[in-house]
Amino acid sequence: MIDPAEAASRRAERLVRCYPRAWRVRYGEEFTQFLADDIAERPHSVTRTADVLRSGTLARVTYAGLAGDALEPQQQMRAGLGVVGLSASAFLAAGVAIWSQLAIGWQWSSPATTATKVGMLMMSGAILAFVLAAVLAALPLAWVTLRELVSGDRRRLVLPLIAVSVGTFVLVTGSIHFGQHGWPGTRGHPWSGRGLVPGSVARFAWAATLSITSYWAHPGRLASFPAAEIAWMLLSPLALAAAVIGAATTFRRLPLEPRVLRFESWLGLTAAIVMVGFLTGASSWVISNGPDPHSLFRVGLIDFLGVTVMAAALTLAYRAAHRTLGASRRHTPTT
Amino acid sequence: MASTETPDGHTESEALASLGRYAGPATLMLSSLADGPKHGYALTKDIEQFAGVHVAPGTMYEALARLERQGLIEPLESVDRRRPYRLTAEGALALRAHLHAQRQVAEVGLRRLDSTPGLA
Numbered sequence: 001m002i003d004p005a006e007a008a009s010r011r012a013e014r015l016v017r018c019y020p021r022a023w024r025v026r027y028g029e030e031f032t033q034f035l036a037d038d039i040a041e042r043p044h045s046v047t048r049t050a051d052v053l054r055s056g057t058l059a060r061v062t063y064a065g066l067a068g069d070a071l072e073p074q075q076q077m078r079a080g081l082g083v084v085g086l087s088a089s090a091f092l093a094a095g096v097a098i099w100s101q102l103a104i105g106w107q108w109s110s111p112a113t114t115a116t117k118v119g120m121l122m123m124s125g126a127i128l129a130f131v132l133a134a135v136l137a138a139l140p141l142a143w144v145t146l147r148e149l150v151s152g153d154r155r156r157l158v159l160p161l162i163a164v165s166v167g168t169f170v171l172v173t174g175s176i177h178f179g180q181h182g183w184p185g186t187r188g189h190p191w192s193g194r195g196l197v198p199g200s201v202a203r204f205a206w207a208a209t210l211s212i213t214s215y216w217a218h219p220g221r222l223a224s225f226p227a228a229e230i231a232w233m234l235l236s237p238l239a240l241a242a243a244v245i246g247a248a249t250t251f252r253r254l255p256l257e258p259r260v261l262r263f264e265s266w267l268g269l270t271a272a273i274v275m276v277g278f279l280t281g282a283s284s285w286v287i288s289n290g291p292d293p294h295s296l297f298r299v300g301l302i303d304f305l306g307v308t309v310m311a312a313a314l315t316l317a318y319r320a321a322h323r324t325l326g327a328s329r330r331h332t333p334t335t
Numbered sequence: 336m337a338s339t340e341t342p343d344g345h346t347e348s349e350a351l352a353s354l355g356r357y358a359g360p361a362t363l364m365l366s367s368l369a370d371g372p373k374h375g376y377a378l379t380k381d382i383e384q385f386a387g388v389h390v391a392p393g394t395m396y397e398a399l400a401r402l403e404r405q406g407l408i409e410p411l412e413s414v415d416r417r418r419p420y421r422l423t424a425e426g427a428l429a430l431r432a433h434l435h436a437q438r439q440v441a442e443v444g445l446r447r448l449d450s451t452p453g454l455a
Contacts, residue, residue, distance in 0.1 A: 059397075
């Protein structure tokens with residue numbers, strides 16, 4: 001039979017896992033003991049469990065840089081930028097899935113409605129701006145990473161960098177392969193169609209986001225897909241997750257100077273503004289509801305879902321970017 | 336009396352009010368610590384005894400972390416995984432200012448109740 005004190009301690013340890021690791025490092029041990037004492041006195045309390053769940057969730061939101069004032073400005077900037085990066089990744093995954101569908105449609109024929117045309121132009125412009133912002137954001141980080149690999153503490157960076165490399169390699173090579181062998185575009189010369197974007201770009205984007213599809217809700221039709229394509233639909237999100245989580249971990253572990261964090265904060269806000277442009281374009285197409293039910297430009301339930309995911313990601317990214325810039329101003333020494 | 340500032344820039348009279356919805360639990364906790372250091376569980380038991388209020392563990396540690404950040408309390412060495420906290424000099428000033436303000440409100444309210452016909 002388990003000792004009651006031991007059982008209380010185990011339950012307390014389970015409850016404390018609601019809190020983020022950084023919080024647990026500071027308060028974990030004493031809070032666990034506090035909870036164990038409370039559980040020993042009142043073994044069953046729904047109010048206590050609800051209070052700890054609420055408080056733990058709030059601590060997670062706070063330590064992600066989205067609320068409160070518990071973090072130092074530099075911690076706030078790092079946490080906020082991490083959220084911007086993760087939100088932007090989720091936004092792009094959902095957005096590129098929509099954009100590639102329209103890019104393929106435009107390979108065959110120009111969209112019939114102005115709303116779709118304008119929407120597609122806005123999304124394409126936003127993707128270009130995203131690429132530019134991503135390159136600008138990556139340059140200083142790549143430099144610091146290189147410096148750390150050559151003369152710093154490289155052990156902390158090895159695993160996340162392997163995750164980034166493997167994830168990116170799988171995603172890129174797989175997308176090129178499946179883009180060349182399965183896409184529903186014109187298969188002609190990259191610039192031969194009437195498309196807004198080169199065919200090679202459209203098919204790469206289509207293959208990279210093949211897993212974002214309503215076919216998951218129709219297993220019967222999904223079963224008719226080639227086995228390799230189904231395997232790719234399962235593997236590609238994992239590769240994307242590995243690359244994004246690896247990049248976020250690398251970012252968290254890099255010793256970054258305040259001016260680099262400030263630069264990244266401005267880019268974070270720029271990314272949020274670009275997301276607004278992309279979402280406006282996507283919404284313009286979704287609201288117009290496409291030209292006819294059989295066209296490649298038609299709007300499906302998955303597209304409404306995609307727009308909802310993008311709106312949620314944009315909200316998170318904007319809030320995180322706004323708070324990151326606020327922390328950046330607090331961190332700037334006034335003269 | 337000259338006013339002092341807490342580490343986050345609040346004057347002593349503003350320090351507790353600036354805690355927003357945590358001002359209530361914070362006042363109870365500071366009052367409990369006024370007679371000596373206590374750890375989390377001892378704080379809840381003491382508050383239950385003198386105020387008849389149960390402060391739930393999550394709420395208690397949210398308020399405690401804010402009070403620590405404001406420099407109104409400070410942690411001591413852990414004993415048996417239980418970490419006691421004590422009131423700082425700034426905390427004592429802030430608590431005194433807050434309780435004086437509360438007493439003033441209570442006195443005015445009671446005086447008016449006593450002097451209003453039909454309510455006395």
